[in-house]
Amino acid sequence: MTRKLIFCTNLRRMGDKPSCAARGSKSLVAHATRRVATEQIDVEIDESVCLGRCEAGPTVKEIPGGFTQYATLELVDQLLNNLAGKVGN
Numbered sequence: 437m438t439r440k441l442i443f444c445t446n447l448r449r450m451g452d453k454p455s456c457a458a459r460g461s462k463s464l465v466a467h468a469t470r471r472v473a474t475e476q477i478d479v480e481i482d483e484s485v486c487l488g489r490c491e492a493g494p495t496v497k498e499i500p501g502g503f504t505q506y507a508t509l510e511l512v513d514q515l516l517n518n519l520a521g522k523v524g525n
């Protein structure tokens with residue numbers, strides 16, 4: 437099974453609900469994509485429309501696995517380090 441990290445990059449310009457792109461998810465995707473290419477980490481990076489967890493975004497779905505909420509560069513690095521088999525980085 438191909439491992440994936442799916443980043444919500446939904447941008448909601450109107451309404452009272454937050455959206456992941458407005459909270460910086462595009463820069464998280466760019467960072468993850470760069471690391472995967474540079475370090476040849478065996479994971480597919482993908483983008484998605486709303487994953488239904490807007491209040492706790494940016495949201496990242498790991499396949500197989502669960503959700504990461506309030507994603508930051510540090511949390512994305514932790515996910516990638518785990519996938520790359522690195523410990524303590």
Ligand code: FES
Nearest residue numbers: 444456487489490
């Ligand atoms: S906008 Fe990202 S989970 Fe809804």
